[in-house]
Amino acid sequence: MSDAGEEAVVRRWRDLLACYSTVSCALDRALQDAHGIGMSEFEALDRLVDATCEQRRMHDLAGDMYLSQSALSRTVARLERAGLVGRTMCDDDRRAIFVTLTEAGRERHAQARRTQRAVLAEHLAPEPEPARAGA
Amino acid sequence: MSDAGEEAVVRRWRDLLACYSTVSCALDRALQDAHGIGMSEFEALDRLVDATCEQRRMHDLAGDMYLSQSALSRTVARLERAGLVGRTMCDDDRRAIFVTLTEAGRERHAQARRTQRAVLAEHLAPEPEPARAGA
């Protein structure tokens, strides 16, 4: 590979890193300050709201998120402790756990979502396109 | 802001998140497996190599990296423990610490750099993918 190509890739990586760091930091802080939840918690709530059934198995949730199984387990535990989700047994497969949004969870998400949109709009303004690439 | 605009921003954020997660995870794993250093350590070495003087104050290093002051302090401590950098007093300002690359550090960086380039090339391929390659 040419040096020029390598340099371009490295530059792209640095842009990606810079962009991610800035946005995730701002987002996490805003969510924490305004709603008492972190980015991971918000993402989990978001996935639950997206799900039409609003009741998903841990395993399926994990597939949508960039968290390890253990991290997700604890994230859901925090959400449950906060009363934002509930865990219910799944009769079809009793190893599995259904995670369900509570009313409080739905409300909190609706509020947090506004914060999230605001932060994203501020930092990912539809200016020139940011770093991006295939995974 | 319009719903369409919001959606575009959110989609951009998800792409960014996906891309960052994939690349940083792969990179960290590759560096750790092949060279026994993590991403932060590599970044620190990289900044030191970039610096023409190859001797930078902690504070300056911190400015270039997306790490808190304390995290950088510990990162440098790990690098020092591994013999890859040295800390020397700065006579001009005795609060400051000069971080200097050791010969071992320079070598390790040279090797790790190849790994980094390979991983970045694989995941951030600069090839003109048709339209978008968003994950």
Next chain:
DNA sequence: CGAAGTTACATGCACATGCATTGGATGTCC
């Protein structure tokens, strides 16, 4: 049925990070 293997989730542990604080060195203002 029953044993071995697999899957889903929780948990012990190690570790990296951020925040707040500390300790020491500089700078400033009187």
Next chain:
DNA sequence: GGACATCCAATGCATGTGCATGTAACTTCG
């Protein structure tokens, strides 16, 4: 010069994460 604010780096502490493991439930094969 002396008191006070500021700055640099290190560290105590709380927290979130991943890996390895534990436990229970499901599956497969004999």
